[in-house]
Amino acid sequence: MRSLWHGMGRTWLVALLACTLGGYPKAAGAQDLVKEALAAFPIQTSRVEYSSPARLRQIPNYRNLRQRFTGPNLKSLESSLAQLGIHEGDVDELVLGWGIGDPGSALYGLASGRFDPKAVADRAAAAGLAPSPVDEQQAYCLGTDSASICVAVLGNSLGAFGPLPGLTAILEARSGKAPSLNSDDRFTRLVGGVKRGAPIWGVAVGPAVGDWFKGWMPNQDQIKLDWARVFGDVDSLVYSVRASQKADVEMLLNCSTPETAASLRQVLEGLKLAQQLAWQTQNPNRANPFEGMNVGLTGQQVSLQLTADFSQLEFDTGGGTAPH
Numbered sequence: 137m138r139s140l141w142h143g144m145g146r147t148w149l150v151a152l153l154a155c156t157l158g159g160y161p162k163a164a165g166a167q168d169l170v171k172e173a174l175a176a177f178p179i180q181t182s183r184v185e186y187s188s189p190a191r192l193r194q195i196p197n198y199r200n201l202r203q204r205f206t207g208p209n210l211k212s213l214e215s216s217l218a219q220l221g222i223h224e225g226d227v228d229e230l231v232l233g234w235g236i237g238d239p240g241s242a243l244y245g246l247a248s249g250r251f252d253p254k255a256v257a258d259r260a261a262a263a264g265l266a267p268s269p270v271d272e273q274q275a276y277c278l279g280t281d282s283a284s285i286c287v288a289v290l291g292n293s294l295g296a297f298g299p300l301p302g303l304t305a306i307l308e309a310r311s312g313k314a315p316s317l318n319s320d321d322r323f324t325r326l327v328g329g330v331k332r333g334a335p336i337w338g339v340a341v342g343p344a345v346g347d348w349f350k351g352w353m354p355n356q357d358q359i360k361l362d363w364a365r366v367f368g369d370v371d372s373l374v375y376s377v378r379a380s381q382k383a384d385v386e387m388l389l390n391c392s393t394p395e396t397a398a399s400l401r402q403v404l405e406g407l408k409l410a411q412q413l414a415w416q417t418q419n420p421n422r423a424n425p426f427e428g429m430n431v432g433l434t435g436q437q438v439s440l441q442l443t444a445d446f447s448q449l450e451f452d453t454g455g456g457t458a459p460h
Contacts, residue, residue, distance in 0.1 A: 169248045172294065173231040174324060176246060176310035177317040183234040183348065184317070184327065185338035189227070192335050195379045213297065216278040216285035221259040222295070226250050233317075234344060235302060244298025244306055253289045270300070271307035326372055331386075334376035345373045345389070366403055369396035387440040394436050401433045404440060 170186060177184065214224065227249040234243055260267065260276045267274040270288060277286040277300060286303045288296045296306050309316040317323055326339045340348045346367035369392045378384040391397035412426040425444035432439040 169229045169231055169246060170327065172248075173233065173246050174318045174327065175316050176296070176306050177233045177244075178235065178305040178309045179315040179317055179320055180235050180305075181233045181317050181323075182342060182344035183338065183340040184323075185232045186336070187230050187232075188335040189224075189229070192379060195383075213285055217287065217297070219259075219263060219265075219278055220256045220276060220287055222251060222256065222287075233302075233306075235305070244302030245296070246306070247295045247297065248293055249295075251289050251292055251295050253292070256287075256289050268300075270304050271311055271313070273307055275300075275303060322372070326374055330374060331376055334378050336377035336379070338373075338375050340373045341371065345370045348373060361403075366400070369393070370400065382443055382445050385440075385442045389438045389440075391436045391438065397433060397436045397438050401431055401438050404431045404438065 173184065173186075217223070217227075227247045229248045230245060231247075232243060232245040256276070257267070257274075265276045265278070268277055268286070269275075270286070273288045273290065273296075275286045275288040277284055279285070282301070283299050285297055286300050288303060288307065290296055296303060296310075298306060305314065308314040323339065323341060326341070330337050330339065338348075343364065346363045349367060350363040367389075370389050371392060372390045373387060374390075375385070375387040389397075389400065391400060408426055408429050408431060412424055415422075415424050415426060423445070425442065428444065429440070429442045432441075
């Protein structure tokens, strides 16, 4: 993920929500869609993120926050789906995946909701989009370069999307022609331990942990850290966001040894202090959300918890675009 953030006024929490507010709603079928994703995502997947939007739409000022902080990749995805007549309100849940290595395979996913295969085909034909066969499915690619989004409607309630290499990997894993994420015991164990009541949660492993933090940390250029080294001994990250009148963020980082966990905790405490000071400088008369941030240590695990009012998230002193 690439950060396009500028200005110390945006908080970590805004950046975290920015990565997910472009997602879509409904918790009821979460187990089913996650199960579908684990069986469909290629084994090279290094990060998975689930979002449940009907519930996100109920948070205070959701539309305003979403409009201002949705990342460019999700905006591109929404624009692509709209060309096929699929709009935000048609999508109930979303599971995103990020691959390792080939950037053309990164950011793919499954969506559940209300899709009409015939209406999508008619809309594509009217737009001059010819279907492309991908592993015995008909896909519509909205562009000609390797990063263009391709969409395959798999039924009245399920769709898959991603750049052509990513979509191909999903459909081949789903049909059993290639290994799926289900065969990675570490990943399935981590996903199985997630608190599913949260409308937003995610899992990252290996190098994807450092990439994730780097992507949602504002002003990373001003914070002179070797992100790969700092998180090099972190085996996995599990995070969740609960949203009601306040946003509650919980993270758990599993490190290789108690010593590396203690070192990571010191780094996070330093980043917390830096963000507190930055907030005070930019927003001297507003409550500081970082005062409620807690960094804990238990053996090889580092935890981070943060609770903030949504009114704090709306305050914006910097320019730029949210990352994803």
